[in-house]
Amino acid sequence: MRGIRRAFPGVVALDGVDFTLRSGEVHALMGENGAGKSTLVKVLTGVHPRDAGEVRLNGSLIHPASPQDAQALGISTVYQEVNLIPGLSVAENIMLGRLPRRxxxxxxxxxxxxxxxxxxxxxxxxxxxxxxGSCSIAIQQMTAIARALDVQAKALILDEPTSSLDAQEAQNLFSVIRKLRDEGLGIVFITHFLGQVYDIADRITVLRNGKLVGEYETASLPRLELVARMMGRDPDEVAALESARPADAAKAEERKPFLSVRGLGRRGSIRPFDLDVAQGEVVGLAGLLGSGRTEAARLLFGADRAETGSVTAGGRSGAPGSCREAIAWGLGFCPEDRKAEGIVPNLSVRENIALALQARRGVLRRLSRKQQTEIADRYIRELNIVTPDAETPIRSLSGGNQQKALLARWLAADPRLLILDEPTRGIDVGAKFEVAKAIEELRAAGMAILFISSELEEVVRSCGRVAVLRDREKIGELAGPDVSAQGIMATIAGSQPKGSTEAEVRL
Amino acid sequence: MRRPPSQPSPSASRKGKEPLRFLNRSTFPFAATVLVFVLLYVAASLHYTGFSRPQVFLNLLADNAFVGVAAVGLTFVILTGGIDLSVGSAVGCGSIIIATLVEKQHVHPVIAILLVLAMGTTVGSGMGALIRYFDLPPFLVTLAGLFLYRGIGLLVSMESVSIMHPLFARLSMAGVPLGDAGSLQLSAIVFLLVVAVGIYLSRHTTFGRVTYAIGGSEQSALLMGLPVGRTKMGVYALSGFCSALASVVYAVYTSAGNANAGTGLELDAIAAVVVGGTLLSGGTGYVAGTLVGVLIFGVIQTAITFQGTLSSWWTKIAAGTLLLLFILLQRAMHRRAR
Structure with missing residues (x-):
């Protein structure tokens, strides 16, 4: 594939990407969520038409217009979410569409x-x-692969095939992949699991923000360098990068713990993890996009039901069964996707701010219009929210101001622990600074804060302690002087003793 | 072993370890339906003298034939996760058109019947095309079909029209004598034939299997490269044909056409399909289950007639209760499977 470009309204998902797959190799396609991996696959398999560039198969130009087209050309795909029909038999799922008749x-x-x-x-x-539907996910995965192979495939694309497999099942899949590779098939392997890439891939192509970062032989690309490339940094620059640290991080031990999490987990979401957050402390959750940060926060807040473990917060313990319960415990959660999960676009700034406080008080103790206006006006002033007035619908505000209004919503509810998931995504530098300032003020006032961000500098600047996640698992925790962009990346890459031992267990 | 896998047959347990292995998530509602029917039938037979006579059972088939024929077509629609609300008024509309053509226009009954069957299939395909090409919700498209059929039927004739044509008299008397057991009427034969064809279609043809696949996961079916659009249109055409055939059965059975016939029949048919073990969300169910579902409601109705003292509206109350129990059962199965 040469110079592939694909734009969606408002965003260029792929820009001039080259990709070469040889037969008899396993080629890993790496990048953070949103880097363009799935789009590249969808262009290759004809789900999306390409805007520019060319695709050649064995030297001749091809124009797959649909997955069936691509399949007829010998390019088969097994998608991330296994696309099978649960009620039908294994055999039928493999053969459907080509059922032999007599x-x-x-x-x-x-x-x-x-x-x-x-x-x-x-x-x-x-x-x-x-x-x-009654088979394990691993068998379902194999069924999907069997279906893909039944059409005389020359190239097989596996999109996150191991995301819901356990270690043994993944190994079984790998021996199948190796067998197919030795039979001469070209295999594209997409995954978030760094360890697996080094287990199975012959070459690696890294994408970032829809652009090609580079194509490497697996053997000549150390892990730390791979992580740096995925995050869009020069490895040398990483070494030099160091930021100012909050001076009072060392005092963390003396603080009263507010939240303590033990063995909280959910299959397919995040493996059981422990976490403590004290009052007046900002704890960061770092990791690549898709490493399980948001999933961890959602479990904590009761947005997803935990399968194992418990949460102790403010003297109460158990697993939060719902967001309402979590709010009653004194937890607040600013979600990552503010458009879909945070703001209610057609309600006014005032109503949006009052929502969480009203939820905490219950329906019977209504906030009067006057109280709502007072609260809204106070936060508009304090957080510097730029809006004509409190009655403006929130959708007409800029992203940064929407974010601040969301923050105000949770501040008004006066939570004792606030979870901020990517509070600075998509907002300009000035607004970022104000959000960071607000976080520091809240911390000083004694609030416990769990801070999730992809921007390492922000995490390093704001957090006294950082829990590092990788592959939907907490792999380490950095505190005090260890909190640095380099330290976080090294932990993700698994080159630190602590991270790597656990990584070996995982694989 | 020439049967589709995961059907309610012991073939699934070819390794023969557990005798009840065929009772999996998709076959359990079907087994429950059969069990309920047997229990109801045995209970009614013990309670009411004469209920166990074979002729009562044969009448059960004949009396419910037009509902049953429509329900078989509807089963396919529901298996795809869709719905067809037009089947009831199609029966009314079809019957009045046949009666008017035969009695007022002196068209030969066979031609009238063929015309109505063609009309039903065409209207069904049309609704299917709207659902396929414009991605419209089946509920609304077929609701429009419901009004359309009813309106046209009433436009043709407000009053019921009796059919005097000798062929109709012969057809309504026709049947296969079964010795002492009584005789199997023509309408019952048509019903059983439609069920048999339905079972064959659903189990042994690509059309049938794709129907299941669409209901199981339309997205997956598309990515598998299956003919989703064509099959979707096909099920509505099939349902249109079946409801037209049901109107023919109705016209023969009552020797009359009535534009108001079949009011609410679509809901009775949906109830029979669901009680027969087909999930309203699609993907799971059996045509044979629909046969049993229709018979269950028939047994309740006959039993209440035998009772004599109860108002016939008790049929509806019993039907409602049974329907509730079944959807609760399905929900419980679904919960446990997750």
Missing amino acids: WGRIDWGAVNRRAEVAMGRLGLDLDVTQPV
Whole structure:
């Protein structure tokens, strides 16, 4: 693929990307969420048309217009969310669309025999007549691969195939991938798991913000360098990068712990983790996009139900069953995607600010219009929210001001722990500074804050302690002088002793 | 082993370890339906003298044939996750058109019947095309169909029209004698045939399997490269054909056409399909289940007739209760499967 470009309204998802897949190799496609990996795959398989560039298969230009087209050309894809029909059998999921017929009716004997052969090629011997929905995710994954291979594929694209597999299942998948590679198939492997890339990939292509960062031989690209490239930094610059640290970080031990989390986890979301946050402390959650930061916050806040573990906050403990409960405990959560999960666009600034406080008081103790206006006006003043007045619909505000109004919503509810998920995404430098200032003031006033951000400098500047996540697992915690952009990256890359031992267990 | 996998048959347990293995998530509601029918039938037979006579059972098939024929077509629509509200008024509209053509226009009954079948299939395809090409919600498209059919039917004739044509008299008397057991009427035969064709279509043709795939996950079906649009149109055409056939059965059965016939029949049919073990969200269910679902409501109705003292509206109360129980059961199954 040469010079691929694909734009969506308002955003260029791919800009001049080259990608080469040889037969008989496993090629990893790496990048943070939103780097353009999925878009590249979708262009290759004809889901999205390309705006520019060319795709060649064995030297001849191809123009796949649909997944079926691509499949007919020998390019098969297994998508991240396994695309099978749960109620139908394993055999049918492999063969559907190509069901062998005899005398006009489906020859179920042949269907099941061919499916058994296809699964046998992947080293699996199982009852192919059972509904696929009752099989484990690993078997479902294999079924999807068997379906992809049944069409004489030359290239196989695996989009996050291991995201819901356990270590053993992933190893089984890898032996299948190696077998297929040795049979001469070209395999594109997309994953967030750095360790797996080094396990299986022959070459790596890194994308960032829709642009090609580079193509590397796996053996010649150390982990730390890979992480730096994915985050868009020069490895030399990383070493030099160091920021001012909050002076009082060392006093963390003396503070009264407010929140303590033990073994909180949910399958497919984040592995069980521990976390403590004290009053008057800002704790950061760092990691690549998609490493489980938001998932951790959602579990804490009861937005997703935890499967294991407990949360102790303000003397109460248990697992928060709902957001309402978490708010009653004194927790507040500013979500990452403010448009979809935070603001209510058609309500006024005043109503948006009053929402959480009203939720905390319950329906019976209504806030009067006058009280609401007072609160809204106070925060508009204090946080410097630029709006004509409190009655303006919030959707007409700029991103930074919406963000500040959201912050005001939670401040008005007076939480004792505030979770801020990417509070500075998409807002300008001035607004970022004000948000950072507000965080520091809140901390000084004794609030406990959990701060999630992709911008390492921000995390380093604001946080006394940083918990590092990778591959949906907490892999380490940095405190005091260790909190630095380099330290965080090294932990993610797994080159620090603490991180790497756990990483080995994971793989 | 020439049957589709995951059907309610012991073939799934070919390794033969657990005798009840065929009771999985998709077959359980079907098994429950059969069990409810058997229990109801046995209870009614014990309670009311004469209920167990074979002719009562055969009448059950004949009396509910037009609902049943419409319900089989509807089963396919519901399997895709769609709905067809037009089947009831299609019965009324079809029957009055046949009656008027035969009695007022002196058209030969066979031609009238073929015309109505063609009309039903065409209107069904049309609604399917709207759903396919404009991505409109089936509920609203077929609701429009409901009003359209009813309006046209009433426009043709406000009053019920009796059909005197000798062929109709012969057809309504026709049947296969079954010795002592009584006789199987023509309408019952049509019903059973439609069920048999429905079972064959759903299990042994690509059309049928794609129907299940669409209801299971339309997105996956698309990514698998299955003919989703064509099949969607097909199920509405099939449902249109079946409801037109139901109107023919109704016209023969009552020897009359009535524009107001079949009011609320679409809801009875939906209830029968759901009680028959088909999930309203699509993807799971059996045509055979619909047959049993129709028979369950038939048994309740017959039992209340046998009772004699109860108002016939108790049928509706029993139907409502049963429907509630079944959707609760399905929900419980769904919860446990998650």
